[in-house]
Amino acid sequence: MDLEDTKAEAEYRAKVRAFLDAHAEKRVRGAAPAPSRGIDAEALTRAKAWQAKKAEAGFAGIRWPEEWGGQGGGPIEEVIYTQEEAKYTVPRGVFEIGLGMCLPTMIAYATKEQLERYTGPALRGEEVWCQLFSEPASGSDLAGLRTRAVRDGDEWVINGQKIWTSGAHLSDYGILLTRTDPTVPKHKGLTMFFIDMHAPGVEVRPIHQMSGASHFNEVFFTDLRVPDAHRLGAVGDGWRVALTTLMNERLAVGDEPRPDVEDLIAFLEEFEIDGVPAIRTPVVRDRLADIYARSAGVKSARFRAITALSRGETPGPEASIGRLVNAMKQQEIARLALELMGAGGMVSDPETALRAGSFQQSLLAAPGQRIAGGTSEILRNIIAERVLGLPGDPRVDKDVPFQDIGRGRS
């Protein structure tokens, strides 16, 4: 056992570090992370410039085939890049979904001519992509979506609404899952398209989240016309195409939100209770140890998964625990820090609050972590069914034509 890179991995890591050292600022432990209120025009410009730099240096599309401008690397290279990038302060949150999920789906299903047109600008950060899946009435039950696509000659006419679409307000293109046949059971009547987000008939309305930020959007389609040539996969095969996209999600997601456990430890060592560092207090030690043991467990589980990747094997089920554990932990980290601040912990003004209000901001952002990209309950179902092999939930809508399924509130 060791935590060392192989020779090839070490060489790759050195290249990554050299690139990051030359172009980015190193992260300072314990310093307040920049509050995340959403991405404005200026932040978008910075993110695009950073993506262009990555592409130029050969760190964009690491796992993509070389034919489409990628590096033809394996997951281990991508992991190494992600690990190293996490040590620096660089713009994040604009290209992950497009490059990690949408374009890989395009590469699997689009034509050669389409890929020649779209992959380059996406890699260089010139065009942003989003994923139009969830709807008001179909979150966890994605296959229950209602956005209708009706064929009209060589085109499809699309009407309906998507929601929780990350980055739609910044996006130029999107992949869109629609219902093309309501007379068959729900998984069988879906079809995937890619669309121009600037086309007439697409309206994007940002959602104001409880944290004050706006990362998500509602997207409305009114008689949007999409050429049949922009269909991905066969008519009625959209569920399978969507699974390709979602499989890529597991590798695309992984950032631990800040303030993280190391930010917390730094705070507890510095902040004093009655003249004594908070970390010396038994109650604080008890709670910190709990949080730390889970953080360390997630990190070590990731090391085990990387070990498998490094050997060219598929990681085991331990890789699936990270999101579930991190989502709860974020709230606990924020609460512990705020509790020590007492009534002063309510003050969230970055000018006045300790650590520029980052713990307060984190408390308000944390509930979203338990919902986005699959709720904690859905993640538990996945572990129970796919890892432990427990039977699926009873499904009253199974084998029933979609149009006959009961509907409640959105």
Added chain:
Amino acid sequence: MNLEFSAESLEIRDQGRRFLAGQTCLPKVRAALDGGGIDNAALWQGIVAQGWTGAAIPEEYGGHGIGYEALCVIAEELGRSLAPVPFASTAFLAAEALMLAGSEEQKEAWLPKLASGEATGTFALSEGPGAIAPGAVKARFADGRLSGTKWPVPDGDTADIAIVAARDADGRIVQVLVDLGAEGVTRGTLDTLDPSRPQARLDFDGAPAQVLQSNEDPWETVLSLLDRAAILTAFEEVGGAQACLDMATAYAKERMAFGRPIGSNQAIKHKLADVFVALELARSNAYMGALGLTSGERDLTLAAATARVSSIQAFTLAASENIQTHGGIGFTWEADPQLYYRRAGALALTNGTLGFWKDRLVTALERRDAA
């Protein structure tokens, strides 16, 4: 990056699992619970024949020198099977204590016997209820004689030797080696939560004892011993937790209620998913502990404490929820879940409790950041 056991260690693990599966461990555990004593002579001989007792002891002291990876996977399998043997007290404590602080003569006298299974050993720290702390050590050592009372002492009813924490004439902590067959030693057995892992009361009345020489503060040596034992105990707990999860999952697939398997209810699924998560956290942290042991790192405290915090949490959760998943039948004397619940409860109080390891974990973080 290589946070996985070697092919050889995995082979030892699989072989060990097959061996223990053929040893009817659970009926032996149950017999102990029913007051029938522990019939483990053949099991112990088999364990010795597998080479486990000498796995981590160097060849120059009669061991096999296979190393700590092997000891970790063996610990996991012993935990999974609940094997009622004095392995942990001998291999995780007595042999480790001798290797950490024993003199050449002491090592030469006892390590070969511990390796060959001819003798077993233990470590005597507790003196009744209370936390692990230097102030709790009251046994006295003077002029080569030990006096005082230690309880509970793991496998102290059968061990041939004990390493005992005591105070010398100047009140300083010392570790001493005692031949438990010698004069001045009285043993008594204790009724405990888990009779398959006996605990004894040892009364010393001027028993002959030898000091273990240590280059560092002897209390630090005690803590180092506990750190090393924590990693191995963590693997034992991971094995036990996995057995509980397997048992509960199997039952949830078979047991029908309301016309379907109870495991199709989210109330059961999510419970068992949470057990899985706790177990994978514990297993992953234990792997980092194994890495520390095998790479010969001197300061194992952070890895050991982290592993132990997670493993105590995982095994106690898994054992509790296994009973809960079984419902009423799980609460009966005849059903097996209680055997794991008892072991989980007893291990959670062995070689440091959850509170002890949480405190030690944070101490290690402070030390890390001060460096």
